[in-house]
Amino acid sequence: MTEPGPAEAAIGVFDSGLGGLTVAAAIAQTLSSENLVYLGDTARVPYGTRSPATVVRYARKNVSFLRSQRVKLVVVACNTVSAQGLGGLADGSPLPIIGVIRPGARAAVDASQGGSIAVLGTPATVRSNAYVNAIHELAPRRTVHQIPCPLFVPLVEEGWVDHDVTAQVAQEYLAPLAGTEIDTVILGCTHYPLLRGVIERTLLATLGRSVAVVDSASAVAETVRGFLSTAGLERTSSRGERRFFVTDAPDRVGEVGDRFWGDALGEKLSLDHVDIVDFPS
Amino acid sequence: MTEPGPAEAAIGVFDSGLGGLTVAAAIAQTLSSENLVYLGDTARVPYGTRSPATVVRYARKNVSFLRSQRVKLVVVACNTVSAQGLGGLADGSPLPIIGVIRPGARAAVDASQGGSIAVLGTPATVRSNAYVNAIHELAPRRTVHQIPCPLFVPLVEEGWVDHDVTAQVAQEYLAPLAGTEIDTVILGCTHYPLLRGVIERTLLATLGRSVAVVDSASAVAETVRGFLSTAGLERTSSRGERRFFVTDAPDRVGEVGDRFWGDALGEKLSLDHVDIVDFPS
Numbered sequence: 001m002t003e004p005g006p007a008e009a010a011i012g013v014f015d016s017g018l019g020g021l022t023v024a025a026a027i028a029q030t031l032s033s034e035n036l037v038y039l040g041d042t043a044r045v046p047y048g049t050r051s052p053a054t055v056v057r058y059a060r061k062n063v064s065f066l067r068s069q070r071v072k073l074v075v076v077a078c079n080t081v082s083a084q085g086l087g088g089l090a091d092g093s094p095l096p097i098i099g100v101i102r103p104g105a106r107a108a109v110d111a112s113q114g115g116s117i118a119v120l121g122t123p124a125t126v127r128s129n130a131y132v133n134a135i136h137e138l139a140p141r142r143t144v145h146q147i148p149c150p151l152f153v154p155l156v157e158e159g160w161v162d163h164d165v166t167a168q169v170a171q172e173y174l175a176p177l178a179g180t181e182i183d184t185v186i187l188g189c190t191h192y193p194l195l196r197g198v199i200e201r202t203l204l205a206t207l208g209r210s211v212a213v214v215d216s217a218s219a220v221a222e223t224v225r226g227f228l229s230t231a232g233l234e235r236t237s238s239r240g241e242r243r244f245f246v247t248d249a250p251d252r253v254g255e256v257g258d259r260f261w262g263d264a265l266g267e268k269l270s271l272d273h274v275d276i277v278d279f280p281s
Numbered sequence: 282m283t284e285p286g287p288a289e290a291a292i293g294v295f296d297s298g299l300g301g302l303t304v305a306a307a308i309a310q311t312l313s314s315e316n317l318v319y320l321g322d323t324a325r326v327p328y329g330t331r332s333p334a335t336v337v338r339y340a341r342k343n344v345s346f347l348r349s350q351r352v353k354l355v356v357v358a359c360n361t362v363s364a365q366g367l368g369g370l371a372d373g374s375p376l377p378i379i380g381v382i383r384p385g386a387r388a389a390v391d392a393s394q395g396g397s398i399a400v401l402g403t404p405a406t407v408r409s410n411a412y413v414n415a416i417h418e419l420a421p422r423r424t425v426h427q428i429p430c431p432l433f434v435p436l437v438e439e440g441w442v443d444h445d446v447t448a449q450v451a452q453e454y455l456a457p458l459a460g461t462e463i464d465t466v467i468l469g470c471t472h473y474p475l476l477r478g479v480i481e482r483t484l485l486a487t488l489g490r491s492v493a494v495v496d497s498a499s500a501v502a503e504t505v506r507g508f509l510s511t512a513g514l515e516r517t518s519s520r521g522e523r524r525f526f527v528t529d530a531p532d533r534v535g536e537v538g539d540r541f542w543g544d545a546l547g548e549k550l551s552l553d554h555v556d557i558v559d560f561p562s
Contacts, residue, residue, distance in 0.1 A: 043335055044325065051530030054324055151446075154435040165432075165449050172446070249332030 007235045010035035010243075011224060012071030014062040017045035018246075019153070019190035020077030021260035021269075023100065023217045027075065028242065030221035031228070035240040037069045039274070040257075043247040046153075047080040048124035055080055056088065057281045063089050063097070064279035065245075072233050073098060075220060079121060079189055083130035091280075096227065100190070103223040104216030105134035108186045109142070111212040115183030116143035120173075120199070122189055123148040131188055145180060149173045149189075156191045157256055166195065170202040178206050187215040194259065245274040288516045291316035291524075292505060293352030295343040298326035299527075300434070300471035301358030302541035302550075304381065304498045308356065309523065311502035312509070316521040318350045320555070321538075324529040327434075328361040329405035336361055337369065338562040344370050344378070345560035346526075353514050354379060356501060360402060360470055364411035372561075377508065381471070384504040385497030386415035389467045390423070392493040396464030397424035401454075401480070403470055404429040412469055426461060430454045430470075437472045438537055447476065451483040459487050468496040475540065526555045 073096040082099030119131040250271035354377040363380030531552035
């Protein structure tokens with residue numbers, strides 16, 4: 001019996017909840033041969049309101065669990081963790097860790113024609129200035145507008161993605177962009193791709209012209225593809241195996257999960273429970 | 282030096298977050314001489330989406346902490362925990378535990394003229410049927426309408442208590458009550474007293490007549506007063522001491538906390554951090 005080669009190891013993806021499934025789905029679409037392990041820390045979601053010390057403790061447990069599942073890299077599909085920085089998460093070992101902030105910032109700078117860039121995110125992501133800093137590493141003097149959108153996540157979880165109330169909330173949140181020179185908008189939260197339609201319509205109405213709307217999910221998938229190719233770690237044989245874990249009971253999260261995962265891939269999601277309290281943090 | 286008498290022990294109050302401060306504030310107003318200790322488990326909020334086993338584990342840690350602060354009774358100002366039942370929380374010891382469901386149900390039955398009763402709550406509270414069961418213990422054949430209102434909590438936390446969007450959400454949530462025989466509505470979540478104005482206006486518009494609106498907070502305060510009086514545990518001397526603890530960093534929760542506490546008592550809130558991970562659960 002031969003030990004499976006390193007390319008057989010999975011891509012590990014974690015998020016505080018199920019929103020990161022939009023990132024996992026983009027990876028599965030871009031890299032369909034790869035094995036994938038997803039962990040949603042639904043017993044402790046949301047992270048955005050926690051202190052930095054608490055967030056890093058939870059994130060380390062997630063990485064420890066994914067490591068136990070034999071992964072070749074970890075994608076942090078959580079803006080809060082990515083925004084705090086990924087140093088220290090891998091606990092000194094050589095496990096590569098890819099966040100959502102830098103790929104999203106890179107995609108926005110690539111899409112922009114030199115105008116200013118708007119970042120829509122949770123209050124925690126906006127407070128962190130992580131997208132602003134990542135954009136300024138690539139385009140130092142670019143003007144960046146940040147818009148905190150605290151009601152977008154609950155509206156998506158309520159399923160009101162095509163609802164008048166959501167349109168009205170979007171209109172109020174995006175109003176400060178009227179009259180600005182923005183040509184690109186980053187959907188800086190894993191839930192927001194489900195609101196792409198209403199956000200694009202509201203931007204058109206607010207600005208009177210169309211702009212590029214980029215989401216981190218597809219940008220992350222491209223970054224992962226590039227990393228695996230450079231490292232010679234691509235799995236190329238058959239369609240990869242996909243496994244999904246949550247830290248709280250999986251029974252009532254199915255519908256929301258399907259919305260994030262199944263809408264993209266036309267697949268039903270099968271979630272298993274895992275207790276990670278005893279993993280090192 | 283004399284050991285302080287049992288009446289000197291505090292009233293302990295806990296909630297998953299800061300919403301329970303509306304309950305603590307009602308107790309402080311009704312029983313101003315009592316010492317009060319509040320614990321908000323902000324590192325693990327919200328409980329409503331967790332499994333029953335996880336919720337009971339967290340709740341026991343909260344009770345253990347309050348017990349370490351010398352309390353004479355514990356008020357569970359959390360609908361999710363109260364809805365699951367309070368048996369087992371005190372770990373076999375004689376500490377009295379008072380939840381929010383039964384006092385709220387009692388207040389609604391007392392306020393009603395025999396019409397049916399509507400319960401507004403989070404999806405978790407509605408799914409538990411706890412208010413329905415508590416009302417049926419007092420009024421077995423009473424019709425009860427339950428309305429899940431998942432966006433009310435995020436709207437309160439966004440501070441949109443007097444906003445068009447909130448009015449529109451309330452209109453949509455309360456529309457199923459049109460044409461019913463309700464004469465009483467329970468605000469079945471600690472956040473909802475801040476929406477009393479918009480809820481009352483929407484009920485009037487939806488029903489074309491006014492109904493009684495009861496909240497559990499004041500009902501709980503009356504229950505506590507009755508218990509202390511019966512047990513001879515009332516503290517009657519000077520104004521009581523009030524202490525507030527949260528399990529995550531207290532720095533960013535001040536504004537929301539003031540909304541729940543200060544609006545009622547015109548006081549600023551001072552929150553201390555406590556780590557309860559090592560308390561027994």
